[in-house]
Amino acid sequence: MQAVVLAAGKGTRLRPLTEDKPKALVEVDGRPIVEDVFDNLLEIGVSELIVVVGHLKEQIIDRYGDAYEGVPITYAHQREQLGLAHAIRQVEPMVDDDFVLMLGDNVFRANLADVVNRQQEDRADAAFLVEQVPYQEANRYGVLDTNEYGEIVEVIEKPDDPPSNLVMTGFYTFTPAIFHACHLVQQSDRGEYELPDAIDLLIQSGRTIDAIRMEGWRVDVGYTEDRDRAEKQLQTKSNRTDEPIANAEQSAETGMDWS
Template sequence: MQAIVLAAGKGTRLQPLTDDRPKVLVEVNDKPLIEDVFDNLIGIGASELIVVVGYKAEQIIDRYGDSYEGVPITYTHQREQLGLAHAILQAEPYIDGPFMLMLGDNVFRGNLGDVVNRQGEERADAAFLVEEVPYEEASRYGVLDTNEYGEVVEVVEKPDDPPSNLVMTGFYTFTPAIFHACHLVQPSDRGEYELPDAIDLLIESGRTIDAIRLDGWRIDVGYPEDRDRAEEWLDELAANSDEATEESEKQPTDEDVAAEN
């Protein structure tokens, strides 16, 4: 399955970290955010990475060239920062079937593969990885509502009064039907073409969109303190992994048991 990576943002809220680089090249534990995204996507079967670039695009293109870990990369440019629906349309000419979409500034450790598997069942026209957040934080994200079957029935972008605390995480799968919806979207009050508005058009047209709960964690690196938190969580994850390995090595092997007997 192809994968679109949205990497055009300037990252003004991450300044001064983004004064001399695009947002997705900000490093977490000495690794650019976009590399973590690439690794996640390749780990769940991405056959091609279609990267939407914009601010300081040449830094990304010069760094990664035409492939990453053997997976081909295609670049497409978002000349103006006009919202996520607009960004997705820049990749439309390169997509030939169902695809993954990931924001380039998210650090994920979780069940991304469940979303891809659900898309592969051909029951859903789209599937989103979602999570519950405190109500006071929900207004930072696209907030959604679901029915009793776990299907998305409404999405609202950064609402002042969130209808729920269930939010989109920045990882999705779609069929090419999303492009038609993006073409129909009108600018929001912010002057941007919003992805949630395109999703609502899909829902209104009778498309089925499934919500998959995040089993794990993710951090949207929007501010410097988010980068610091991501580093802390990754360090803790690595430490726990090392401890588990040490415990495993302490367990007696079959040869040890045989020798004792």
């Protein structure tokens, strides 16, 4: 399976760490974030890395070249950072079939393989990890709105007033159906083409969507304090994923069944 890694961001909220480097090369516990992403993807057996680069792209290309630990790397250039759905459109000519998508600024120690396995078993058009976060942090993410049965009815990108605290993480699998949805997405009020809007189009059109509860942990490295928190997590026993987690995996077709 191919894996797409989104690593085009400037990381303005991470300054001064990003004054002279792209966000993906900010180090966490002595290693670039994107290298940790690569290692996670190799662990689940991806056969090719497609890396979307943009800001200071030469630094990433020069560092990793055409392979990482023997796995081929292909690069796609996102000339303007116009959102995740726009970034995905850049790799359409390079993707052959179903693929994994991982954000290049997330540190994971979680059940990533469960997402791949579920998507392949169900032939779902999208599958992704979800987690509950504090309500005051939910507006940083794509938030899931559910009905009284616990089914996903809408995905909203960074809402001012989140309808829940259940959010998408930075790990997904897709069929090529996502490309059509990304082309249909309109620019948001933030001036970006949002990935949650594309996933919402899949939901509204009746496509099969699997959402899997995250087991383990992840840190979205958006601010310097997030980088510090990720380092602390990596340096403690909490990076183990074989310990019991309170909320077990759940999923459903075009929604989630929390019962």
